[in-house]
Amino acid sequence: MLESRYHAGRRHRLCLPLLLGMFAFANTGLAATLEIGIQGEPASLDTAKIGGTTWENDVLGDLFEGLVTLDPSGEYVPGAASSWDVSDDGKVYTFHLRDDANWSDGEPVISVDFVLAFQRLFDPANGAVYASLFYPIRGAKAHTKGNTDAPDLGVEAVDAKTLKITLDQPTPYFPTLLAHIAASPVPSHLVEQFGNDWTQMDHIATNGAFTPTSWVSHDHIAARKNAEFHAADDVALDGVDYYPVEDRSAGLQRFRAGGLDIVRDFSPDRYQWLQQNLPDAVHLAPQLANYYFALNQRDGHPTADKRVREALNLAIRRDVIANQIMGDVVTPASGFVPGGVSHYDAQTMPGLDQDTESRAAKAKALLEDAGYGPDHPLELTLRYSTTEANKRIAVALAAMWKPLGVETQLINAEGAVHYAELAAGNFDVGRGSWVADFDDASNFLGILQSDSPKNYGGYQSDAFDQLMNQASHETDMDARQQLLEQAERQALSDYAVAPIYVDVSRNLVNPKLDGWKDNALNRHLSRYLQEREQ
């Protein structure tokens, strides 16, 4: 730990007066092991078996390094590959792996390690959750489906240090996509020997800045600095311990008591208190994450009528939700793709820039036009997953729609049930959210494509699909940006969803730490962190 009170043999602790106990940070110690509270227990250290949660990013991002990695600001930089060439049509990438890239057991990182990793990602027997992220790779989707006539997978080892990846269409964001943990290599020499058990602690090897030494399930994962890492000289920490802390209050307590140096989330309700009492430790930063309500556009649902969707959207006072209900912790959304995405300007849903009265009047008029009135009120079912914040927002929405004569039935269910019901289309208005996997607008807009499993509302627009399709073939970044922005404008003018707010990342970081930079992806590799010089 950076500062330690309880480990045997450590220095005496400072006796803080009770008053100052509220601001409890003990003095820093000499040890350089970082103690991080992550939001939950990772499903696995094997990229083919991870569950798709943000805390897996925290752990696997430190243990493994892909072809491309992230710098402290969340920008992508070369990782295990020192450079790459792209063909003129944008479909063939040739990666040159670093000569000094090694696994923690001393074996070199070779191109076969990446070939095998991608093969396992698309192997139907593994059911890898992130396979669809890499569908741009030729043959990826067909292999995942188990098609016997699938083309050869477009990942090829040219020689030990040269890797060729062939895509189905030019995907300008492909390098940033490769910074995702699911594109990490696997130690092929270990997979050959141990198969799926290659992640066991007694023989696991990693190629990132840290390598794990023990994993007590639901207690902690201990990792030590990987001496074989090519940039090991720049890594200041001796080790990192990851503690899954699902209870946010408990995480805050442990942080205040000095047991944790970083906590990767805190309850938004505590933000005011934290600002006053731990101002140097609290970090709130815009994130590439949104919160919205899907509007069911299938036949038989009142929300299938565009006038109804427009009315509902106009009547929502997003500033009230962001400020009064969420305590100023989030920013009201005007579009679906949050601001801050690279090569993209945030769009605004038409009509949201009007003042409240005009919007209310227009909403009322639209509903009347659609045939709803005092003797035929609009009845909606609104589904949300059970959290305090979701409940407050749902109640607020119902209250905002009531003056229009809308009767909203609120149904809450636990997470798994909520999403099962959304997927089955059993709702009119359904709460959804999305945290970006990679920094590109298509990661958000893809949700609204007619064939996306996450398109809960069943939004079907040929114009939108066509624009997205065009964009996926476009190599020129500016032209692509135009197409994507046009696509979003199409969806917004169709009132395909009801965007509510743009989420923020919430972190608690010991002020004695240097190297932490808030970034929109909320990815913070421990290799850049160090104890501040005294």
Added chain:
Amino acid sequence: MLIYTLKRLLQAIPTLLIVITISFFLMRVAPGGPFDGERQLPPEIEANLMAAYHLDEPLPMQYLRYMGNLLQGDFGPSFKYKDFSVTELIAQGFPVSLEIGGLAILLALLVGLPLGIAAAIKRNSTVDYVVMGTALTGIAVPNFVLAPIFALVFGVLLGWLPAGGWNGGALPNLVLPVVALSIQQIAYIARMMRASMIEVLGSHFIRTARAKGLNEGEVIWRHAIRPALLPVMSYLGPAIAGIITGSVVIEQIFGIPGIGRYFVQGALNRDYTLVMGTVVFYGVLIVLMNLIVDLLYSALDPQIRYDD
């Protein structure tokens, strides 16, 4: 006694089978599955996952497959925590819950029994009222209120103990969770002991003992305690089984890697194998604890014998 024990163990098998079967099918009734979540999967990936875990087979076949594995001691892989099998999760988590729970029960007995006896002996005195009043508070205040207060006061404000974490079971990390867990048990045991003691002290054979001229100390410690312990024993049997399988609240708040949270988390995650594993484990424990209690009964009360 041995034959009785064997008979009881044999009788437990059909009980367990019924419990397992009902749990297996009841779990599948709940809407939502292990792979439903915010990250809705494309149909081909979901199909792959279902096939990998045999969830696409007809339910009776899945049941037979599960029972077959169970008879070989294989609880299956966890659907959610894929680097661990259910056996490994329970094997890692149970000793932790056992340690915390065991110490809590020990503390509860060490504190609760004397308090209950004192309250019974000094019935309707100040001692009695204080003890019983405190006990009532201990029962009424829930764990999830007490535990964070302990963590705040002793962990954050005073800094005497860690606010959370297991740290391999180091003594400072044990104190707060054990004390928090024991408070309610102390209260129950004290009240139960008091009530039971009062009843025993009013019975005929105690009157006889006093008439014989025995001093009060002998009456209480040689003659009254053992029968008075019987109701407490009955309570303790299932209570111990419940406590040593972990308290979700205590484990969440103090970050203890026990198996208590697996009951709740497993259900919420629809992690079928983990839930079944914990159900089987808990069922076996209950059966064993009840058996031990019944055997202890016969040790405590000479009138109870299990000869056939």
